[in-house]
Amino acid sequence: MSLPPIDTNPFVERRERLFDLMHALGGGIAILPTTPEIRRNRDNEYPYRHDSDFFYLSGFTEPEAWLVLIAGENNRSILYCRDKHLEREIWDGYRFGPEAAAEHFQFDEALPVEQLDQTLPELLQDQPILYAPLSEQDTLDQRLRQWLAAARQRSRAGFQTPARQLDLRVVLAEMRLIKDATEIDTMRQAAQISARAHVRAMRSARPGLREYQIEAELLHEFRRHGAQDVAYGSIVATGANACVLHYRAGDTQLRDGDLVLIDAGCELDSYAADITRTFPANGRYSGPQRALYDLTVAAEAAAIAVTRPGASWNAGHEAAVRVLAQGMIDEGLLQGSLDGVIESGAYSRFYMHRTGHWLGLDVHDVGDYREPPSLLQSAIAGSGPRPWRTLQPGMVLTIEPGIYVRPGDDVDERWWNIGIRTEDDALVTETGCELLTRGVPVDADEIEAIMRDAPPLLTN
CATH class of the missing domain: 3.40.350.10 (Creatinase/prolidase N-terminal domain)
Known part of the structure; x- marks a missing residue:
């Protein structure tokens, strides 16, 4: 053999x-x-x-x-x-x-x-x-x-x-934490395969299908291009399910007017990809959906802009939070000043997770998010929290802001059950970062064009 x-x-x-x-x-x-x-x-x-x-x-x-x-x-x-x-x-x-x-x-x-x-x-x-x-x-x-x-x-x-x-x-x-050339090449390939799978899912989706049928399209594309497995259990969540952060693909039907959130990536030669996209089941975002979707994309863009060598690990999260919090105020989801909403943590009602994590052999890869302790810090009890890790070329992380609006008496009904997340894999380079996963578009107009122009792959 x-x-x-x-x-x-x-x-x-x-x-x-x-x-x-x-x-x-x-x-x-x-x-x-x-x-x-x-x-x-x-x-x-x-x-x-x-x-x-x-x-x-x-x-x-x-x-x-x-x-x-x-x-x-x-x-x-x-x-x-x-x-x-x-x-x-x-x-x-x-x-x-x-x-x-x-x-x-x-x-x-x-x-x-x-x-x-x-x-x-x-x-x-x-x-x-x-x-x-x-x-x-x-x-x-x-x-x-x-x-x-x-x-x-x-x-x-x-x-x-x-x-x-x-x-x-x-x-x-x-x-x-620092990927070598072999690792980076494998992760690029895993990202490309995963991006193709997300595009396939968008082209396949339509009202009446079930979440597990969309998941099957993802798995088909992963294996068709040589990936050995999923990097984690695929999230395919429609309607209110998209507001459940770790929801698994179930049997809920896609309904006309609902969004579909897919968080899925393949594992290729032991390395993970991790992509999230949110798109309309019927191919067109409604007005409220588009408003919150564009807000999430803007938050991701703000985080991407500060993901570069020498920047703090937390800089991307802080940038995304400022954009999201201001958008929540502008849309009437929150009241008050931007600094007040951030300081109080009021934004976390609709955005309750961090903006990213390390990526590599594990989807939530190893590595401290704060700088390793110095000998002096180790010797002094109660010396305070260590500073956030400084980004270096060769690090790979996800950038994944989101917004999740559950029904509430103080929430306008037009926002109810809208769950949105966008996520890309970013390689820190010498001058900034390279997005490995943009083989699947994030722009709302481009997503609508993919769904409008391509024939569906699934038949009942």
Whole structure:
């Protein structure tokens, strides 16, 4: 059987970067498991998805695997994985096995996973620092304790065990914040596929169809262009459902005069896209719908304008909030001054979430939104909140303002059940940001043109 095409050099380069960081911190050993398989019911498992940190360093996607990195005079990378098992491969598919995995993914060594308990205590000896995802899984913590206990038994012969333990996830989160060229290329492709799917959904939509039918069009386009999965459960929400932030596609029918909010993105080669568009089921925005839609687009434009190197992570949110809050006042949804509405948080009745999040291997990707603490801040208790993270080239984030108006005695009925969000994926560049997801338009006139000019794809 031919091996899957994959350039393993980026994974080797990431391991080398981690080795450099480990040496800077004093050396030591890093231990990282992939995600365990999870039973769905009886003898069926959920579709398997590897751990993102594990994949980031290894490129290896099989379950029951562990990565061990030793930063010493001669750095060592060791993969533990399932052995070859020709009978199980008939049922479950190809397994690399240690020998092929070591060669293909450029590890110094690969061993059967059954040897983990036998070999780890020895590898832990005389290591100054242990890096692992601490307190993430009870089973992992238990095994770490067992290995350390076994290593201490050997310490009577003069060996030492790690004096410090550091959370490997914190180190990797900082690395993963800045995307390398391979990651950016994959995320561009995922964004393009996802944008095509949103266009297909717009062309398919019409009153009388159900949300799950529109979801099926998204999934069709994802898979048709090579995406392996969805990056998250697709939101397809019509009418009042669009005011439920994490609504899942259900069986509600699209009605003439209602909006349809779709928040969906594919996962391509483990990387996520994340797009939201809101469009009219009948192809034309009503007056109130258009007013709030254009307001949301203007808020997104304001956030995009300040998304650039050197800017604060929070600058986009602040810019979007000012536009939305002023629009709410102008349309009569809120009363008072702009500064008063913002200071009191009154706008959050209709806009209750942040304007974006990191994006990458996870749809809500890792990385602190505030600057890492300095040594001085760490030493001073109660030193106050850290400043917001400064954006740098290579960071990828979403920009997603919205407005959600539920019925209320103090709300004009013309606004009831209007839920709108626009969301794009932005790569911070040297001079500003690149929107990866504008393969699907955001302008209301362009959306109406797509829905008007293209024949529907669905037939009942």
